[in-house]
Amino acid sequence: MSIRNFIYYGLLSVLMLSCKQVYEPLANGIYFGEAVNENLKKVTIEENGAQTSVYVSLASPMDYDVTAEIGVNSSVLDEYNKKHGTNYKLLPDSYYSLKSNQCIVKAGELSSSMIDIDIKAFDDNLEMAEKYAIPLKLQEASDVDILQPSSSIILLCDKMIVTKVIYSSQGGATGASPTMSYEIQDGEKPIEDLLSWTIEFLVYNESFSLNKHILRFDGLDGKANTFARFGQHSFPENQFQLTLLNLPIHAVTLCEKKKWYHVAVTCDGASVKLYLNGELDVIASHPEPNTKISWKKLAFAIGNPGALSEARIWNVARTQAEIANNMYAVNPESEGLISYWKMNEGEGTLIHDYTKNGRHMNLLKSCIWKDQKFPPEK
Incomplete structure (x- = not known):
């Protein structure tokens, strides 16, 4: 093989390896479906309370069920308040309930079913002028990574005035x-x-x-x-x-x-x-x-x-x-x-x-x- 051909095939190999690195698909991951553009969701609490829901999604379907654990995480709310100069308080857990703390994405699907969250009507035990929120975070997931930018969502609970x-x-x-x-x-x-x-x-x-x-x-x-x-x-x-x-x-x-x-x-x-x-x-x-x-x-x-x-x-x-x-x-x-x-x-x-x-x-x-x-x- 001539020196010229050796150099040619060497460069071709390098380019092929580079392309493989660039186009190699990313690992799958799970995230809150509504947190792709914004990690916030506003909920208006009326005289009879309110109901809302969350769900999780995968970057691409899997051939088996994927289970994710969600929970309330006060540090998520602390970080939001610090970043935006707000003063949201953690809504006491006696005022809301999650239907489940597990979200399951079925094999071949991209999103889980909705997890309902019931929120009770606000009463005189809560300060009328204070703002309350429920910060949720993905805590664990089976066999997939948690995509951190969309791993949390804050439910901003606005009381109907x-x-x-x-x-x-x-x-x-x-x-x-x-x-x-x-x-x-x-x-x-x-x-x-x-x-x-x-x-x-x-x-x-x-x-x-x-x-x-x-x-x-x-x-x-x-x-x-x-x-x-x-x-x-x-x-x-x-x-x-x-x-x-x-x-x-x-x-x-x-x-x-x-x-x-x-x-x-x-x-x-x-x-x-x-x-x-x-x-x-x-x-x-x-x-x-x-x-x-x-x-x-x-x-x-x-x-x-x-x-x-x-x-x-x-x-x-x-x-x-x-x-x-x-x-x-x-x-x-x-x-x-x-x-x-x-x-x-x-x-x-x-x-x-x-x-x-x-x-x-x-x-x-x-x-x-x-x-x-x-x-x-x-």
Whole structure:
């Protein structure tokens, strides 16, 4: 054999070996079927409790039954809370039961049957404003590997909240004709020097028309530095718009009438983010980076005929996970929460601030309260 042929066949052998390594099939593995894209599953706990289920899947079928053991693992929840800055608590085991702790994938199949999980109705022994979860993890499996990225799933247990919301059919503007407002009096400390902050509220519109205000926060100079409305002139009437220090920020998502939206605006001194129903909608650069903001007068308006609920101000920029997991209620003693109006009074003209800061708003228009469930029915 010539030197040239020797080199040729040697290189060919190397390439064949490399291809064998690249295309060799991966070992089979088992995982939670619903945890492929996200290791979370939300469950709404209604007045009669709730039922949900989980199942496991294989990467490819086997010619024999595969059994997997599942169990509750608190460290999974601890890791999630640490990563996302949340405070989910482990739901006491007296409030739920697993039909079985074994999932069996039959020979020739890819997925197991459903394992039902019954969750009891929450009662007064559980704190209403606290968030609870059931963290499940694959503990053992017969003759296959456990695929770690999808080896756990957290059941986020959201209690159905029955409350009252404030409703008006009049509409109005937060500047000239607000629905409710609070103004810091002489000698009282204003909300000031906030580099990072978050504003949240729930809003419902029966219908839309242009230039319908929703909030206006005035600075120490008496001028609006934070302003929001639906339907800025020449823009769609169902488009939410925030203006911060004269920078207009328009939502990408257009809102639908007769549907509840959770709106959250966060600022970290460098960027401003708008979230709708817990989903990031817009990111904008801060108009004046590292500028601290102050508010002396706070006003909300039900601009379009509709309702408001759960308005909050924080002195921190909330994360997406914190926003999405606490849209309908929070603990009034939460760190960073500096004003919290549930707007659930049901009577009277005082809208209570549930934080210790006591910035109670005065109701300035004739409104009614309506019964409402959160999460809202779709």
